[in-house]
Amino acid sequence: MVKAKNEHLSIAEAWELLYRTFNGRIEGSSVEVSPDDGLWHVLADDVQAERNVPHYPVSAVDGYALKSDATSNASPATPVILKPHEYSWVNTGGALPLGTDAVAMIEDTSLKGDGDLYVYRALTLGSNVRSVGEDVAKGDVIAYEKDQVMPSLCALFVACGVRRIKVRRRPKSIYIPTGDEIVSPEDLTPSQELPPGKVVDSNSALLRGLFDGWGMSLDIHSLLPDDKEIIREAIRNAAGQYDLVLVGAGSAKGEKDYTAPAIAEEGKLLLHWLRMRPGRPVIVGEVNGKPVVGLPGFSMSTMAVAWTIVYPILCLLSGMDIPREEILRRAIGAGEVVNVGLLLPHSSPQGVEEWLRLKGVQIGEARYVWPLKSGASSISSMAEADAFALLPAEATEYLKGEPISAYFVLPVPWEKRALFQGSDDPAFRRLVRYVRHEGADLAIRNVGSLGGIAALSRGEAHVAACHLLDPATGRYNDSYIDALKPHDQKWIRKVIFLRSQGFILKEGNPKGIKGVKDLARKDVRIINRQAGAGTRVLLDYLLQESGISPSQVQGYNVQTNTHIDAAARVEWGLADVAVGVKAVADVLGLDFIPITWEPYELVIPEEHVGHPGVQALLSAIENPLWRKEVEELGGYRWPE
Amino acid sequence: MVKAKNEHLSIAEAWELLYRTFNGRIEGSSVEVSPDDGLWHVLADDVQAERNVPHYPVSAVDGYALKSDATSNASPATPVILKPHEYSWVNTGGALPLGTDAVAMIEDTSLKGDGDLYVYRALTLGSNVRSVGEDVAKGDVIAYEKDQVMPSLCALFVACGVRRIKVRRRPKSIYIPTGDEIVSPEDLTPSQELPPGKVVDSNSALLRGLFDGWGMSLDIHSLLPDDKEIIREAIRNAAGQYDLVLVGAGSAKGEKDYTAPAIAEEGKLLLHWLRMRPGRPVIVGEVNGKPVVGLPGFSMSTMAVAWTIVYPILCLLSGMDIPREEILRRAIGAGEVVNVGLLLPHSSPQGVEEWLRLKGVQIGEARYVWPLKSGASSISSMAEADAFALLPAEATEYLKGEPISAYFVLPVPWEKRALFQGSDDPAFRRLVRYVRHEGADLAIRNVGSLGGIAALSRGEAHVAACHLLDPATGRYNDSYIDALKPHDQKWIRKVIFLRSQGFILKEGNPKGIKGVKDLARKDVRIINRQAGAGTRVLLDYLLQESGISPSQVQGYNVQTNTHIDAAARVEWGLADVAVGVKAVADVLGLDFIPITWEPYELVIPEEHVGHPGVQALLSAIENPLWRKEVEELGGYRWPE
Structure with missing residues (x-):
């Protein structure tokens, strides 16, 4: 059995290792795109405004543009009377005509039948006018390297005349499912029974969905048999074309678990086993400078490793600098992280961090969660969960009512x-x-x-x-x-x-x-x-x-x-x-x-x-x- | 000026109206798709398992499959000795051979050179075996109408042999930008200066980004001039083909604001003006049974209306039953909603709910937010904000340090x-x-x-x-x-x-x-x-x-x-x-x-x-x- 340099790490230790190894790994590879195409990407460079916003003096109201000097003595009792050539109507957002410097609001004026405009209020220069560059000045740095392009930033780029932005290329990832016992769902005709000993590949669907939720794309490789040479070749090829390679199953130490030796022979093994349950059998290696992750076979284990290992690597590769407390929340796709009491007592194994699948209920005024089936093999409890919690390695016995920190993925009625x-x-x-x-x-x-x-x-x-x-x-x-x-x-x-x-x-x-x-x-x-x-x-x-x-x-x-x-x-x-x-x-x-x-x-x-x-x-x-x-x-x- | 039946509503009043009017509006239109294609959709029907999971007795460990009866007296001191025909090796996930009913773990056995297996521990029927239907029984309802298809549910469908699911069709939406002063960014060549009085259309980019973040698609109509008949015709056509029609600008009461009369002539006006700032000028109408929303022109107003009106309508149309406290969080795309103290005092207008754009900072041990530029016209402050808050209509004077509830959209370091x-x-x-x-x-x-x-x-x-x-x-x-x-x-x-x-x-x-x-x-x-x-x-x-x-x-x-x-x-x-x-x-x-x-x-x-x-x-x-x-x-x- 090949051995990785680091075995049985905690999640925090694994993150240290990932950060040291993969931070900024594809940093150099930035691409130039339009603001629209750059949505959600991380900027690879500062962005400067190409024009002032506004780029002309803009009326902030519907009203009459005029010269403010002319109104200096206006009051309700002593209106100033302007002739038609001394004012002009402007709509909100309209340009002030040359020579005017303020806009009188309709309620401060009255327009007479002969075209005379009575102004009942003194205006100062710039009243109801947005001046040039008020929001953004041309040449201003409007976004910084490492900012993520959110929809509002995208709109700002367009408004400031920015046509091209430099963004970090998003990582290209591939998932290679393996296993003699695995059958691809597409290979099964509707009438065909799944033979005993065969398992349908549901992890490809799971990972595709998780990546989609993260706004990332994932290619799925064809299913491979338990053959070390075939797996090794597939990893080598994938590491040539992709930024991140995921290998399904084969991450434990069974006789047909070839992921570790295949990675070791093509590159190097960085990590094997996490002190986490489910999700203990996980491998992280490096082939051709690219991270390769060996995932366990059970769906809940796969999801736990996707959250704790795969998503953090994607963040590092795409330049997203997310505080650690936020990484898991985003990986899980949770809304709020809430402290909720356990409805039932729970024993958690000492020495490993344990993922709980939870469902929420309110009884009287108190809100609770209770743990669903905990086996790594249960897909139903993973799909049924409203929330997930990661229990620390130290705590073991949880009493009824004891609060735990739960990541809610579904809204609870x-x-x-x-x-x-x-x-x-x-x-x-x-x-x-x-x-x-x-x-x-x-x-x-x-x-x-x-x-x-x-x-x-x-x-x-x-x-x-x-x-x-x-x-x-x-x-x-x-x-x-x-x-x-x-x-x-x-x-x-x-x-x-x-x-x-x-x-x-x-x-x-x-x-x-x-x-x-x-x-x-x-x-x-x-x-x-x-x-x-x-x-x-x-x-x-x-x-x-x-x-x-x-x-x-x-x-x-x-x-x-x-x-x-x-x-x-x-x-x-x-x-x-x-x-x-x-x-x-x-x-x-x-x-x-x-x-x-x-x-x-x-x-x-x-x-x-x-x-x-x-x-x-x-x-x-x-x-x-x-x-x-x-x-x-x-x-x-x-x-x- | 045409008048809507409901004017100057609070957000809560507007939601009541939207719920009454549009809940389940496209309920009838469900489509049958594969689990993969149904990702993130809302189920239109219960889903039953098509096969047991597991569908055969599965070894839960790597070990030796045997008949448990034979081991009933086994102990470390008195091992039971099995001949090669009495046991067989199984991998985790492998099928138990016919006639066996338990699996001995490697550590409880020793295999001798002659092929004899020493078993040191008594096993009961089913030890280390996952029985048929243990996770899901064929025919079980595994997901209910109104459940959203999350990645884990998608994986469950695949595992249970479900090939087709009935989901609510997701609403098709279109945005119609209008305004004589608006220029589409594509229509401006790189060397061309934007003439005074013209404004580049940044709201299309903003809305496209917001919809993308919600996992929804949005078509963008070509830019229309301020011409009531043209706008009216576009709304009529759009309401024929789309489930939701958004009309850009023209939602106030200026002389060129045609959205309200156009909707009124084609269908009916349900709502005009919200007691919200920015985002006061908003119109909701109904044409051909479809919701039509008139958006204000300023970007921050557009975003506020997208959050408070457009997203809730999308939820209603797609059958997503989200508790109200959760709707805004999702609309904004926020992670946690956190109570944070104001770094500076703030005056909020009485009688309207006010959106604040906020930036966060920690000074010493205390975390604060401070409000950025508040004008509806400022795109820069909207893009710079880490967080947003909706201040209630009642409160007016906020003191320094006073906690407000902030929706964080960017991770704050x-x-x-x-x-x-x-x-x-x-x-x-x-x-x-x-x-x-x-x-x-x-x-x-x-x-x-x-x-x-x-x-x-x-x-x-x-x-x-x-x-x-x-x-x-x-x-x-x-x-x-x-x-x-x-x-x-x-x-x-x-x-x-x-x-x-x-x-x-x-x-x-x-x-x-x-x-x-x-x-x-x-x-x-x-x-x-x-x-x-x-x-x-x-x-x-x-x-x-x-x-x-x-x-x-x-x-x-x-x-x-x-x-x-x-x-x-x-x-x-x-x-x-x-x-x-x-x-x-x-x-x-x-x-x-x-x-x-x-x-x-x-x-x-x-x-x-x-x-x-x-x-x-x-x-x-x-x-x-x-x-x-x-x-x-x-x-x-x-x-x-």
Whole structure:
């Protein structure tokens, strides 16, 4: 394994290294362009005004141009009377006729039928006149080297007669995706299934989007196999034509990770590994004097490295001198960086900076964020996040309510978003759209039935849903809510649908499973759900009813957190039965034996009933369009 | 004059009206595009995953895939030994071979020479495996109507096999510049002088840049004359093809302001005048169901209306549901919105919201902003601003230090920027670039010599420069500094150059002026500088030396604030003589009679000498490149 000179750096240490190595690297290469074409570029030279602004004496009002001397004794009582040849009308922006030096405003004059102008106010030289060069004098330096050409500066150049400006050339970048297991989305016909072991290249789309957001362009190289010589040649060629080369995946130390050796053989390795998570496997090298960055394969890792390494390099190459505290904000494309309290406690690993994906909610008067799924491999949580935070390497245990500094990328409808915690359900998830049609928003956090009402009791949600069977009574939810609801609160309950729970079985039911009794068979293996899940409570009730002890059931102790994962394990052959909803069996094309209709019940603390998001939710569940969607899903029934 | 139904609204009232009128106006028109092409668009429909992610059981590590059951008794002391057919190597991301259900990490195993694998740790089903649908289940709603397609969402679509998404079509906009006095910059050949009374169209460049920053496109119509029928026809045609029509200038009530009547005749006027400054003359109308906005002519007014009216309309048309507090931030393209203290007191007009153009500085530990030139007509101050603030209609008098909420558009090098206040000088201004080469920054505020040392004494600047002659002693600066310097401070002084002050005269010196004595002539008229300007003090000294009383001098009481404006009035024929520096006479091609070499002296409170910006300034004045520039300007001499 080749070794880089610098390994396991912190982000700050990496930035020092990047600054020392690449600052001003393409400084020499400036181009001359028109102000329009120079928009957003960084100036490579000072710019001087080519003309005065204004370049002639300009009337600042609509009125009568005249010689101010003539009005020196004018007053409302003793107007000065001017003959037609002594004044002329000028519009705002119009040139003062030669010999005039002031403009009388309409309200200070009256024009008589015979053409005489009565002036009721004494004017001094230059009254209501913008003089030559008042805004900008010809020859003035109007912009300095290193200024970025913003739209207003562009307008100033045009106004000052500047036709050509010298700007830093913007870096040309290329991304080279690699990996035997990667398939380009374009190479997959619509009807073609993605074979197992193959992964579609989504990082090209991600990087293209990030570059676009930064106002930078990115070329995408054709997909390369895991072949060191091919990758090496591609890096060599790219470093000849581009200012920045990105290489996808292969940045770790697996047997097929060729980015590091390829860079080392073509140039030099500067850095390997960051003390950051996700995004630890990153490589920075130099080939032909050009920075080459090796990116990790997972999307969230790629994005984290794009923010912390790629964007800072682009700034250095394009001459953008941005203070460090501002670099990450711009890289992330965030608006405000806000201190917000954590809705839930969080453990962060010591010794590495950790990226959190966050979603925001306001409960009562307080605003919170909660962390979404944290795995580097989760693309969904990265796409769902309103905000991101980079936790420092030192801190480890964050308490509930502890403020963290969050970079918001999406506007949060703080006042209108209701937070749902509770049982996962495919039909329920489709309500979000109808809630939005009502002008509100709904955020969903799947924590299971018991988790939902526990969250309500801790004041961490506006609404929950549960389907918890009490094996002792055979009734749903009552005993659980009684146990968890604070005594001083009133919780409103509403069953929104009944859903068919049953056995999810391999297609064709090869083990011939017919009912609960079959779960005790030695050749039948189940996959269970986590403690607190309504579905697990249902299974326990069914087993108890049939007099089967959990120890008789193969796989009883193997558990998973969602309907879909349980069903997928059945599909995958690791279990013969899962308990779950019909909709999920349908998605995976599995068999389904209905067991019971269970009520899916909303629970809303009375104090939140008036919340706009909750109101919209209550209205959305009556929406016939949603009801139609649910009926099409199948496995649902409306309450009587 | 046609009247709109709503006149003189506040911004909030205007937004209510816009929301009521245009929200979802092009809602129906959605288009189906690829995820890549949908970047930044707003979804017109929910999006469901077309495949599970992952779609096969995936190894989350590099290691050995095996059956977890076989390892149930493994420990470091009692490893389980697997034969080659009982395990297989998998890379991270690789598919688990059929029949295996867990992956042992390399560090928990040892591979023997005979191919036996020793496993030192018991694995449970699914260890180090990402199961099917773990991140996203097929059929899951992965994005909702009204979500904006960010790069990460785009990547998620690709990963989930989504090939087409329904998005809101982005609005097509056109800008129609109008005005007899306007010249398109393309119509001016490089050698052509802009005739008096003509103004170059810089608003098209400004608007194009603003739209580009918003990620929106804007077409520019050819320039139209002030002709109501032509403008009316252009609006009618544009409203047929575009979703938003902007009309440049003509939004006030001047005799050639045709936007309002043209809109009224083609459709209806919704709004005229905003209680905002700059940007009061604005029109919003509706033609063919499309919003038509009449913009004022001045650039800063145009920008203010673009921020407050045009961008909100674009959001409504493209279905972007952005909270109000966020709209202005995005419109302005600002990063953080920060509360910063005013460096100087400010009077804001009552009853209108006022836009301030601001520049930021840190003095000691405190961060401040100060307002730049406030006229609607100043393009330079709009381009120079780091930040903008919208002052509420109620507040009027702001004290020094009073915090205002500022939208920062440019990153401020807070720790490295020195603030200079003092005497205006063209050579001094060229130092900024060399200060930046030293990695620091210099902001210049021209307040005259006396203003500069007064600012130092109030702690409002890091450095000043002055050239104040004491008529009593004939010495420069000493007595003024003695009078203003706080007793407990030490101020460092350094003459950086001597500059030639003299009489600026019309080309060819038609009045035959030779010296100070000529200023007492009845046919000679001067233009004076403001009280406190070093140049005015010099004139007073010269008059006193020659025994001329100010009352004998024509024009003594007419004053202006800068060298260039004084010189421009001579060029314009309103004065025969101005006192000023040679460099300015050269710029306007005027005659110059040198009177004296005056020292231009830097003054730096000792506490600021170590400031990085001041250090860079002290180093820049020794820079031979700057010295060469100054020598080429002419009229400067280095101190002995």
